[in-house]
Amino acid sequence: MMRGRTPIVFAAMIAFLSVSFTGGFPVKKIKVSAPFAMPPISVPDFSKTKKLSIVDFGAVRGDKDKTSEAIALAISKANAAGGATVVIPAGEWLTKKIHFKSNVNLYLEKGAILLFSDDPADYLPAVPTTWEGMECYNYSPLIYAYQCKNIAISGEGEIKAKMDTWQTWFSRPPAHMASIKRLYNLAWERTPVESRQMVNDTAHLRPHFIQFNRCENVLLEGIQITNSPFWTIHPYLCKNVVIRKVRVYAHGHNNDGVDPEMSRNVLIEDCVFDQGDDAIAIKSGRNPEGWRLKVPSKNIVIRNNIVKNGHQLVAIGSELSGGIENVFVTNCKVMDGARLNHLLFIKTNERMGGYVKNIYASDIKAGKIDSGILGIETNVLYQWRDLAPTYERRLTPIRDVHLNHVKASEVKFISRILAQKELPVKNIFLKDVTAGKVTEQKSIHENVVHFKAE
Template identity: 55%
Template sequence: MEQIQVNAPFAMPVIKVPDFSQAPVFNILDFGAEPNNKLKNNQAIASAIELANKVHGRVLIPQGEWLCGKIHLKSHINLHLEQGAILLFSEDPNDYLPAVKTTWEGMECYNYSPLIYAYECENIVISGQGKLKAKLDIWQIWYARPEPHMQALAKLYHQMSKNEPLIERQMVFEGANLRPHFVQFNRCKHILIEDIEIEDSPFWVLHPFLCSDVVIRRVKVKAHGHNNDGVDPEMTQNMLIEDCIFDQGDDAIAIKAGRNQDAWRLNTPTKNLVMRNCLIKRAHQLVALGSELSGGIENVYIHDCEFEDGTQYTVGTGNMVLLKTNERRGGFVRNIYVSNIKVKAVKGGALAIETDVLYQWKDLVPTYEVRLTQIENIQLENIHLQQADFICKIEAQADAPVKNIKLNQVSADHLTMPAINNINVIGFEHN
């Protein structure tokens, strides 16, 4: 195991990830793989994974383009893509059946399998100089949210709110169109993703859910579709994201912690997360927290990153840090540190906190239980924006004021609004 010690303003545990440098290699060519032969490639990859699992081995994807369907990883596996190798994932939803235990925006359910999926596994690596790419033919049609899709979301929301068993939350039916994640690790530990490129995605790109000891390093993600966040850590602990490049149609990193009743039941905060030395070419926000944060978020340190997004990308450009929640979420956010960020121009500001964000859910479904989010101890330091609307805008609830916000050496050259515009904040410093 590789042991990684990370410096942070809080007690950060050593992160342990597997080392497959001396592992036996299983080339998918030896199992009958053929370029553009989806069936043979599916069989070859599955067979290689089966054997590699038994001996802690490396599944090798050689140079070339390999059309495939879903890949289900097992414990003690290194999926390694050679330089010039492309795993091209089919656009056919049927290739991601049968349905698996997964999630949709913080709600557990049975849905289409993520393109790459692992459930209750340990010691997994995805590595190499190759590329993971999703064909979008069908998924981009599903980006739209017509009435049948919205009613499917409402159905799942009601099932979650009533704590109906997971087995009853079957979301693969005509018109539901809940797109799968690209890569989801569900209840896994000791995960390493390094060096690969990822292009396009049906939904969230990298999604560790209820995981521990996760490292994502030197990864390039380019996905401009709907809900195409780069990384969505959710109820995951002890995680490092470093030296990555993000070019996203949504947030670069969106830190989650489950939604409402599901998260209260699972009762696992997202905790001990460090992101450093990353380049964000395009994104709605450099980092978003929420709105699914009902399990709580604490101990986050983001530093020495560059946010290139600027006036050339004014459409969809948001904030450097956005924390969003609503009266249904509960949970908490505390001990968030952001420092040494290079920012050109944003449409919002350095820090925005919104506590009444419901989007399409506002009129779609009712509030079953009111629980306000406790937000405290957020610190931004050494950040200079060339252009923005504001520096800090906090809209908190009178019954749950935001506490202890400190902005140290946070400035901007040009603003279109007042620099500070806060409501219901206790303990605010701006030096």
């Protein structure tokens, strides 16, 4: 349990330890303080790389095909040169999908807008990706990196998704529900991923905006992100990820801000989130996917962020079958007037298994919250409750959750913990966790062992 105020070093600015080289490319080592052993995070250093303007490769404003081809050529040139910065100049540039290669920085100048088409055909052929914690072949994310090392998206410009088509896919008609049920069963049967082809006329599994898939040493810094077909930023099976000074505005269906999934050594700081769903949602695979891959999300620090809207400041789950541990949320603020359900919400169900442990939150301020500060629920199934039965029951052990110096102006409850009798939630510690007004009940608990509030 944390005692006293969280040491100021936890919220201190990053410190660069050294510059080293991975595969011949320079990386910076960033030291991040946390109440658990947090290894230094490696991020690529593009400060001395050559700059390649997409104009020199044939990009033309308003010409989707030429601009898309120019970006691809510039990325290939940067990669072949051993590393370079691909520059998007000021102005609006309509494009198709962007696929990264290693040692590439996509840099958006001030005033640059990279506008992504909403024609699903522009995101084919299908690529190995995910849908709500299950691996499959689906439409390419708008920006996609697969098995890349030393990559970045940076600058002062904006990436933006056209939404005319995607917003018509927000609804979940019977054909869509049948498709996700099919994927659920394919995953349950351990069907090889290449056989889980999900692109057809009716599935409408919307692509992520940005997915870093099985990547290492990733930096996302400075840009504005506007709109998203699905999850906005998705580091999946990644190691060493820094997301810094990014502004996200996305109010569509499932528009989480950042979804670190089965990723480790992650820093999310100095960002602004204005979301239609969770600002940050930490995940680790759904059911057999998490059990098969066996990669927990761990060593994740979230600090100095502002939330303008969202379902939760930080959600953990519900896809958490690979386990989640060592999460530290500190010095974050939820703006007055934001519509928020919880500050911290841990959610799972009888099918997930996995585990949650070593979760810390300190020095968080919020206005009115629709539900409460801390929520833990172990029976959250959403649409899956009626779509598929429980093929195998695996409960989720949840323990060691610490909240320190957290304040809201109005809540229904401070903490609501609803767990199973056969596997209680354990070791929940609240210190100086308060609200100006509690409209229902301060603590609503079922099956909790060793809860302490002071």
